[in-house]
Amino acid sequence: MTIDEGYVKYRSHWTPAPASNTSVAAELDRWRKPLHDAGLIGHYADLGIGFGNLSMRCGDTGQFLISGTQTGEITTSTPEHYALVTAYDIDGNSVWCSGPVHASSEAMTHAAIYELDPHINAIVHVHSSLLWNRFRDQLPTTGADVPYGTPEMAREFARLYATSDFPAKRIAVMAGHDDGLISFGSSLEEAATTMLDLHAAALAD
Numbered sequence: 001m002t003i004d005e006g007y008v009k010y011r012s013h014w015t016p017a018p019a020s021n022t023s024v025a026a027e028l029d030r031w032r033k034p035l036h037d038a039g040l041i042g043h044y045a046d047l048g049i050g051f052g053n054l055s056m057r058c059g060d061t062g063q064f065l066i067s068g069t070q071t072g073e074i075t076t077s078t079p080e081h082y083a084l085v086t087a088y089d090i091d092g093n094s095v096w097c098s099g100p101v102h103a104s105s106e107a108m109t110h111a112a113i114y115e116l117d118p119h120i121n122a123i124v125h126v127h128s129s130l131l132w133n134r135f136r137d138q139l140p141t142t143g144a145d146v147p148y149g150t151p152e153m154a155r156e157f158a159r160l161y162a163t164s165d166f167p168a169k170r171i172a173v174m175a176g177h178d179d180g181l182i183s184f185g186s187s188l189e190e191a192a193t194t195m196l197d198l199h200a201a202a203l204a205d
Contacts, residue, residue, distance in 0.1 A: 068101030
């Protein structure tokens with residue numbers, strides 16, 4: 001397996017700024033903890049690369065708070081570990097963000113999923129070889145030739161949303177992104193528990 005993770009592939013327009021939306025950051029950390037404890041967010045020690053991220057809508061329309069790039073190894077996050085995505089251009093492969101850290105390398109994908117439905121308010125991206133191998137092509141699955149963090153991946157989720165049961169399942173496997181899965185919900189609790197419940201069921205089998 002080749003891990004293609006942690007590298008920002010879009011053009012990042014980052015404005016350094018103090019932490020913001022601290023109550024949203026606290027909610028993100030509350031649900032990040034069980035995901036981290038389950039190993040769904042973490043760090044490849046041998047590669048020195050973090051994996052997994054989550055976000056919530058906040059601020060003006062189209063904006064969301066997302067975990068910063070390379071924060072996977074952090075056990076307990078604080079507002080300093082999150083960035084506010086303020087604008088994006090999927091076709092132009094650009095993301096604008098502000099905060100103490102750069103936005104996650106998956107920020108483009110999160111932005112594209114938020115565009116699919118105004119009722120989507122939170123997104124979780126994890127890594128799990130167990131879930132990836134078991135549910136690839138069983139759950140809605142992106143094309144194997146589509147890399148993460150790119151305009152192509154953004155368009156791929158739009159395709160899945162229109163042509164599969166992704167809207168009902170609220171979870172998908174990223175075939176071109178080893179071990180990657182993504183879930184969404186009307187709340188962060190819904191997005192996180194969708195992933196955690198799938199993980200618990202897979203472990204119980």
